[in-house]
Every structure is written in structure tokens, then in C-alpha cells.
Amino acid sequence: MSHPKTSPCCATLIGDLVGSRTAPDRHALHREVTAALQGASDLVPPATPLAITAGDEFQGTYDALGDALHTALWLRVHLLPSRIDMRFGLGWGPVTMLDSARNTQDGPAWWSARDAIESAQANEERPGLRAVRTVYRRAVAGGPAPEPINAALVCRDHLLGLLDERSLRILAGLMDGTTRAELAQREGISASAVSQRAVRDGLEVILTACEALRSVR
Template identity: 40%
Template structure:
């Protein structure tokens, strides 16, 4: 049983330079992998404006999608469909590796549901989890709880300024406040305020619990 992620870039056609956009997202994905090296298959770009990844657990996928939202550069927004189900290799004469199966079907359904909410009454709700019906009952039982968490989590992130998101991510991955301040050309006090807001601290504690880190 795998936990798959499909991420699509919102409004990628409007990007002034598609090559730059691609490099920026890939750089963010690499930073996330260094901060949270739990992927079975780390983020890789697919056709168009999609990226995919595979994790062993729902918890690791939740941490990875949170980190990537924080790490994205200003003006870049992604939606995330998280799927749970088996994935199977498909033989191909033209490509090295092709995967299919319920895990990817569930992720595709999830990213579509995330788009419906983002375009509807919950702008900022950019992630969703779908557990395929073939998955064990204990995993299916987590779907509603996880999606309730995602709705709240994503809204907190959406309400943060781009600079605050970057400061939080850089701090979470180990940079000192002084280093973050120099990198962002802001005061250390501004960094402290960004990372110590109650909702941000709650996000951090939640991410630590999900990732099995010590508080």
C-alpha cells in the first residue's frame, strides 16, 4: 500500500517564464526532500505542470505537502492530491518506468477535489486525501479526519505572506533566526514574529508529531 501525491501548479500558463517557474518549483522540492527525506520516490516532474511523489505513510505525505507549500517562491501556488492504494508497474518499450493502480487513481481524484474547493467557497484549501476503497479499513477511517486537518492547515498557510512562509520553512529546516533574517533582508525580530505566531507554532508541533520528531 502506497501513499501517492499528485501536485499541479495553479495558473502555470500565466507564468512569464515557464522555464524559471519549473526550476523554482524543483528547487523547492529538493529543499523539502533535504528537510524531510522520507520519500520512497522523491518529487519528480511529469507532463505539463504536474509533479508526483510517493511516500510510505499518510503522515509523511502530510509533512511533505506542508513543507512544499511553505517553500514555494512568491506567486507560485500548487494543489496537492494525496492518494492511498496499491501502485503497480506497467511494462513499456518507450519509457523506463510507468506506474498505475488504485494509489494513482485515488491521487487523481484527490487533486480534482482540491481544485473544486480552491475554486469554490474555500479558496486556500489546496490539498485533499482520497483513500481507495481497496485500502484497509483502518486507512479508510482516517480520510475524514485527515481532510478536516488539511482544510484548516491550508487556510493557515494561505493567510501567511510569502516572506513569512519562507521564513518559517527556513527556520523549521534548521537555519538560525539571524541567518533567515539576512537571507530575507528583514530584521531578526520580524523572523521571530513570523515563526512564533500561535497558529504557526501549532502547525510546527503538528508537523513534528506527524513526522515522529521530538518536540
């Protein structure tokens, strides 16, 4: 009889859709989210695949917390222009593999991610934190400290909540390496208008925070 195997510490990511039960076409919603999960996985390969587990929830693991944080932002930024929003709980700690054939996992990292996403959901009842969709918890000492990371996430999510659809599309393009000239042509505006939005709407601030958070190991 095989026994569950506990792996070294890793980052766990749980995401779910906000308000998806009221979507007019849930099949189309599922297709768009599935495509986004594949795009995120192509950009930042997870340790275990991002997969929809039940209903509107999906999960995956990463060797580095920064990769999980970047994935969460990439998904939100690329889906928000379609009016699809997500909340995320991230955890850090050991993971126990219960069934390798079915990739069934358990362990402190998952418990901390579950606690984090429940905290993210609770933010919706707090007017001042309603825009905060991403929360990180640490299950064991020695991993990335949650206090500075959550401070950055609060500010990042607040800025995202202030963006209109055009600024979100521009931010998504900048994250993907699209030039400002190409974004201007795509949006039907001038390159200077793209630059003005990047400054006025804090897109440069979000990108700078994004790079700093992505370096977290």
C-alpha cells in the same frame, strides 16, 4: 510474458501548479520547481522519485503518508514566496507496477490521489475553501483515516493562505532548522520580531501540526 506486480499499500502524491499557464517565463518556472522537487527529495527521500510527468504535474510515492504530507507542505512553503503555488492530491492503497523500466504505475492508490487533487481543484470554486490546496483520499480500509487528516489539512492550508511573503520565508527557515537569530539577520529585523510573527501569524501552530502529521504511518 511478465505480469503487472501489485505492491503493498503506500502513499501516492500528485501535485500540480496553480495558474502556471500565465507565468511570464515558463522555463524559469520549470527550473525553480525542479530544484524544489530535488530539495524535497533530499529532505524526505520518496519510495519512487518525485518526477514531472506532463506539463505542470508531478508525482511520487512514499512508504508513509506522513512523509508525503510533509513533502507537500515543504514544497508549498518554499515556493510560495516566489509566488508559485501548488495543489496536492494524496492517496493511500496498493500500487500496480505496469512497467518497471519506465516506472509506469497504476492502481487504487493513484486513483484515490487523482480524486483528491480534483477535489482540491474544486475548492477554488468555493469561497470558504479557496485556500485549501491539499486533500487526502484512502482507497482501501486499514490505512490512515481521511477525516482527521483532512480536518488538519483544511486548517493548515487556511493558515498558510493568510501569511505574507516574509512570514512564509520565516516558516520555511524554521522548517529547515534555521535559528531565529539567523532568520532575523537574513530578514533585517530583530529576533523578537521573528518571535512575534511566529506567534501572531500562527507559525508555531503550523509547525506543531506539521510534526503531528509527519508521524502518520
